[in-house]
Amino acid sequence: MFSLQPPAALAIYVHIPFCRWRCSYCDFNIYAGMQRWFAPYIEALGKEIRRFGEQAGQPLAHTIYIGGGTPSLLPLPLLTRLFEALHEAFRIPPEIEITMEANPSGLSMAYLEGVRRLGVNRISFGVQSAHPEELRLLRRDHTFEDTCAHVAMARAAGFTNLNVDLIYGLPGHSLLRWQETLEAVLTLRPEHLSAYALIVEERTTLQRWIREGRIPAPDPDLTAEMYEWAQDRLTEAGYRHYEISNWARPGYESRHNIVYWRYEPYIGFGAGAHSFIDGRRWVNALHPKDYIRRIEQGESPIAEEEILDTRTRMAEMIILGLRLVEEGIEDARFRARFGQGILEVYGSVVKELEELGLVRWDGARLRLTRRGLLLGNEVFWRFL
Numbered sequence: 256m257f258s259l260q261p262p263a264a265l266a267i268y269v270h271i272p273f274c275r276w277r278c279s280y281c282d283f284n285i286y287a288g289m290q291r292w293f294a295p296y297i298e299a300l301g302k303e304i305r306r307f308g309e310q311a312g313q314p315l316a317h318t319i320y321i322g323g324g325t326p327s328l329l330p331l332p333l334l335t336r337l338f339e340a341l342h343e344a345f346r347i348p349p350e351i352e353i354t355m356e357a358n359p360s361g362l363s364m365a366y367l368e369g370v371r372r373l374g375v376n377r378i379s380f381g382v383q384s385a386h387p388e389e390l391r392l393l394r395r396d397h398t399f400e401d402t403c404a405h406v407a408m409a410r411a412a413g414f415t416n417l418n419v420d421l422i423y424g425l426p427g428h429s430l431l432r433w434q435e436t437l438e439a440v441l442t443l444r445p446e447h448l449s450a451y452a453l454i455v456e457e458r459t460t461l462q463r464w465i466r467e468g469r470i471p472a473p474d475p476d477l478t479a480e481m482y483e484w485a486q487d488r489l490t491e492a493g494y495r496h497y498e499i500s501n502w503a504r505p506g507y508e509s510r511h512n513i514v515y516w517r518y519e520p521y522i523g524f525g526a527g528a529h530s531f532i533d534g535r536r537w538v539n540a541l542h543p544k545d546y547i548r549r550i551e552q553g554e555s556p557i558a559e560e561e562i563l564d565t566r567t568r569m570a571e572m573i574i575l576g577l578r579l580v581e582e583g584i585e586d587a588r589f590r591a592r593f594g595q596g597i598l599e600v601y602g603s604v605v606k607e608l609e610e611l612g613l614v615r616w617d618g619a620r621l622r623l624t625r626r627g628l629l630l631g632n633e634v635f636w637r638f639l
Contacts, residue, residue: 262314262520262532262533263314263315264314264315264316264317265314265315265316265317265345265520265521265522265532266316266317266318266319266320266511266514266515266519266520266521266522267316267317267318267319267320267341267345267521267522267523267524268320268322268511268521268522268523268524268528268529269300269304269319269320269321269322269337269341269523269524269525269528270284270322270323270324270523270524270525270526270527270528271321271322271323271324271325271326271328271329271525272284272285272286272296272323272324272525272526272527272543273285273286273287273289273290273292273293273296273323273324273325273328273329273543274286274287274323274324274325274328275287275325275328275396276288276394276396277394277460278393278394278395279392279393279394279459279460279461279464280393280422280453280454280455280456280459280460280461281456281459282456282457282458282459283323283324284324284526284527284541285323285324285325286542286543289543292543292544292547293328293329293330293333294333295547296525296526296543296546296547297329297333297336297337298336298547299546299547299550299551300337300340300524300525301336301337301339301340302340302550303524303525303550303556304337304340304341304343304344304524305340305343305344307344307522307524308343308344308345309344313344313345313346314345314346315345315346315348316341316345316346316347316348316351317351317510317514318351318352318353318354318510318511318514319341319347319351319352319353319354319511320353320354320355320511320512321337321353321354321355321356321375322354322356323356324356325356325357325358326355326356326357327355327356327357327358327362327366327370331366331369331370334369334370334373335373338373338374347374351374352376352377352416352509352510352511353374353375353376353377354375354377354378354379354418354509354511355370355375355377355378355379356378356379356381357378357379357380357381357405358380358381358395358396358397359380359381359382359397359401359402359404359405359406360396360397360401360405361396362405362408363408364408364411364412367408367409367411367412367414368412368413370412371412371413371414376414376415376416377414377416377417377418377509378409378414378416378417378418379417379418379419379420379447379449380402380405380406380409380417380418380419380420381395381420382397382399382402382419382420382421382440383395383420383421383422384399384421384422384425384436385399385402385435385436385439385440386399386432386435386436387399389425389428389432389436392425392426392461392470393422393425394460399439402419402443403443406443406445415446416446416447416507417443417445417446417447418445418446418447418448418449418509419440419443419445419447419448419449420449420451421436421437421440421448421449421450421451422450422451422452422453423436423450423451423452423453423478423481423482423485424452424453424473424474424475424477424478424481425453425473426453426461426464426465426470426471426472426473427470427471428473428474428477428481429477430477430480430481430484433481433484433485434484434488437450437485437488437489441492446503446504446507447501447502447503447504447507447508447509448489448494448501448502448503449500449501449502450482450485450500450501450502451500452473452478452481452482452500453473453478455472455473479629482628482629483629486625486628489502495508495581496580496581497579497580497581497582498512498513498516498578498579498580499578499580499623499628499631513579515575516575516576516578516579517575517576517579517588518568518571518572518575518576518592520532520533523538523539524539525539525546526539526540526541526542526543526545526546526556527539527540527541527546534562534563534568535560535561535562535563536560536561536563537557537559537560537561538557538558538559538560539556539557539558540556540557540558541558565593568592568593569589569593569600569638570638570639572584572589572592573589573597573601573621573638574635574638574639576589576621577614577621577622577623577627577631577634577635578631580622580623580628581622582620582622583620583621583622583623584597584620584621584622585619585620586598586618586619586620586621587619597616597621598616601638604637604638605621607637608627608634608637612624612626612627613626613627613630613633613634614627614634
């Protein structure tokens with residue numbers, strides 16, 4: 256399964272592809288109504304993780320992220336089996352960041368305490384909005400009152416690092432309603448906030464509703480206004496805007512996601528999980544049943560893989576690095592990776608983007624300007 260020499264430390268992503276139902280905006284690799292597959296899936300996941308650990312020589316874990324889907328649907332005994340496999344396959348230092356995604360509904364104090372005992376020290380709640388009609392539009396199964404109760408329980412269970420996911424730019428959304436959501440969330444004092452502009456993805460329920468004229472399409476100008484207001488308000492509230500869509504109190508930046516933005520190696524386990532090591536990228540079989548079948552039959556779970564050429568890796572490192580608002584992409588790191596500096600490869604592109612006011616180059620780092628943060632895609636495609 257694995258023939259490359261893994262790096263000294265790896266960021267680990269584990270995909271739990273199960274949900275109660277699919278939200279109206281969701282195009283992720285998730286599946287509803289598969290409760291009877293929870294146990295077989297965790298069994299297969301454990302085998303994949305242990306197999307990798309044996310072949311890679313029990314590498315050091317840099318971060319662990321349990322995502323989905325809705326990982327908090329899994330009963331504690333199944334989560335325990337998952338963590339047993341991770342501890343057998345990897346050396347996991349005590350100070351490691353371990354994140355788990357959760358919906359702020361239906362959880363108990365006993366469950367959150369059990370998750371904390373397993374080693375999870377960062378929890379990410381998919382809150383999305385404080386308004387009931389917006390939550391219904393998104394087909395979320397919680398209220399903001401549920402969110403408040405679950406945040407309080409998480410604090411009581413010992414979580415001191417908490418992220419809240421939000422979505423803005425919804426159909427019919429107003430600036431005032433977005434401001435009300437953000438102000439309500441700030442009363443919860445999360446250490447980290449992720450705020451994503453709604454993207455109407457193909458083949459989602461939301462796209463169908465817009466196509467049928469049942470709801471309006473998002474307003475891009477209003478969405479930009481919401482983003483700029485959030486930048487200013489969150490800075491005022493003491494959060495550091497460290498990535499295009501992410502804010503954190505100092506010291507609480509997501510260590511796991513920074514691995515992606517710095518274009519560093521990571522390994523993914525589970526159905527549809529992606530991995531990237533040493534210029535090689537691969538993705539596992541998407542459907543849980545196909546993934547389980549492959550593992551049970553001793554086959555590789557990998558469905559697709561590619562070896563990236565140097566030019567593609569250069570472009571991807573620039574694009575991902577530019578998402579880091581303050582850090583940007585450091586010329587020394589780029590040169591250490593590829594043997595050439597940023598301007599040697601992309602001098603004309605950088606010059607054009609500087610003239611457009613979208614990036615700034617200080618001789619050591621390339622960063623997006625405030626205007627560039629709004630027009631990131633206009634910047635990124637030029638490097639491709």
